[in-house]
Structure formats: structure tokens, C-alpha cells
Amino acid sequence: AQRVTQPEKLLSVFKGAPVELKCNYSYSGSPELFWYVQYSRQRLQLLLRHISRESIKGFTADLNKGETSFHLKKPFAQEEDSAMYYCALSGVGTSYDKVIFGPGTSLSVIP
Amino acid sequence: NAGVTQTPKFQVLKTGQSMTLQCAQDMNHNSMYWYRQDPGMGLRLIYYSASEGTTDKGEVPNGYNVSRLNKREFSLRLESAAPSQTSVYFCASSEAPAGVSNEQYFGPGTRLTVT
Numbered sequence: 001a002q003r004v005t006q007p008e009k010l011l012s013v014f015k016g017a018p019v020e021l022k023c024n025y026s027y028s029g030s031p032e033l034f035w036y037v038q039y040s041r042q043r044l045q046l047l048l049r050h051i052s053r054e055s056i057k058g059f060t061a062d063l064n065k066g067e068t069s070f071h072l073k074k075p076f077a078q079e080e081d082s083a084m085y086y087c088a089l090s091g092v093g094t095s096y097d098k099v100i101f102g103p104g105t106s107l108s109v110i111p
Numbered sequence: 112n113a114g115v116t117q118t119p120k121f122q123v124l125k126t127g128q129s130m131t132l133q134c135a136q137d138m139n140h141n142s143m144y145w146y147r148q149d150p151g152m153g154l155r156l157i158y159y160s161a162s163e164g165t166t167d168k169g170e171v172p173n174g175y176n177v178s179r180l181n182k183r184e185f186s187l188r189l190e191s192a193a194p195s196q197t198s199v200y201f202c203a204s205s206e207a208p209a210g211v212s213n214e215q216y217f218g219p220g221t222r223l224t225v226t
Contacts, residue, residue, distance in 0.1 A: 009151065032213060044217040086153060090213040099213055103153035
């Protein structure tokens with residue numbers, strides 16, 4: 001069964017410190033992994049996805065199939081990064097259209 | 112493009128009342144979804160529709176019904192509201208079906224309180 005776990009409900013870091021939000025998944029096929037972000041009073045929006053291998057707002061995430069992880073990293077946290085972050089997984093190459101979201105991590109960047 | 116729109120933004124219901132949450136998208140997306148967001152639970156899929164005329168249950172479908180009225184619109188109905196359905200409801204759409212990147216586009220959410 002597909003499953004996404006995010007072990008930290010809350011994460012607090014100081015401005016300028018590195019940040020890593022953890023995400024692990026279970027999926028038997030070839031997954032597509034995403035990170036979504038929800039800033040205060042805004043709708044959820046895509047932050048990045050593993051197939052594009054890009055850096056958005058200084059964030060990167062690498063898919064590690066051996067460890068079934070897709071951790072989100074940023075070398076220097078900014079106050080505007082404070083938000084709720086969701087890791088999500090979708091099946092690729094199947095008729096399975098669902099996206100499974102993790103429980104989310106609330107990131108707080110302390111000035 | 113308005114993207115994904117939802118109505119209403121806020122709603123208070125009494126136990127046993129019924130209501131329909133409306134969702135529309137103008138991106139010509141094939142798939143549409145309804146999620147609920149609860150503290151500590153993240154986003155949980157209620158129902159989804161992979162294409163016009165089809166709907167499927169998600170993780171937490173009990174107490175809900177859906178209608179994919181056309182390609183643009185996907186409504187969620189609570190027939191007899193219960194306090195456990197107090198939540199924030201998000202509609203989303205994506206271009207997928209299978210084989211295409213399943214990036215989700217979200218609406219602004221509906222905050223529902225059942226007393």
C-alpha cells in the first residue's frame with residue numbers, strides 16, 4: 001500500500017540555519033514524489049517535484065530509492081519559509097490517479 | 112484563469128443538516144479531488160474523479176457523496192452532517208490520468224463547523 005510518513009509534526013530552526021524536513025514513503029512501483037507548501041492563510045501549492053530536479057526558493061529534495069526517502073533541504077532558512085509542508089506521492093505509469101499526502105510538518109523559522 | 116474555486120468559504124451547520132460544497136476548475140483538467148485537512152492528520156482524500164462521469168472513494172469517504180457534474184465541476188455533499196466532519200475541505204484538480212505528472216492545483220478551502 002502507498003504510504004507517506006513525515007516524522008516531525010513541528011520543526012523550529014533559527015534564521016540562517018540549515019533545515020531538513022524528512023519524508024519517507026512506501027510504494028511498490030515507480031513513484032512520483034512532491035513537496036507542497038501552505039503559507040499562512042494561503043492555499044496549498046506545489047513547491048517542487050523530484051522529476052524536475054530543480055531548486056525552488058532555495059529548497060532541494062533528492063529521491064533516494066534505496067532508503068525510500070525524499071527529504072526537503074535548504075542550507076539557510078529564512079523567516080518567510082515558515083509554513084506547513086506536505087510530502088506527497090503518486091503512482092506513475094498506472095491507472096492510479098490518486099495522490100497520497102503525508103501528515104505534514106509545520107516549520108517555524110525563528111528570527 | 113481563476114484556477115480552482117470553491118464555495119462557500121465558511122459554513123456552520125447543525126448536526127443532521129445537509130449541504131453541498133461546490134468546486135470548479137477552468138484549467139481543462141481531467142481529474143478532480145476532495146480532501147479534508149485536520150490538525151495532525153494532514154490531508155486525507157475523501158473522493159476523487161479521474162474523468163468526467165467517474166468517481167472513486169478515497170481514504171475517508173463515509174458520510175460524503177460526490178458528483179462530477181461535468182469536466183469543470185465536482186461537488187461534495189454531506190447528507191447528514193456530524194461534528195466529526197468539522198474540518199477544512201480542499202478541492203483540487205490535476206491534468207493526469209495515468210502517465211502524466213499528477214501535480215495538484217488546490218482551491219482556497221472551505222472551513223466547515225458542525226455543532
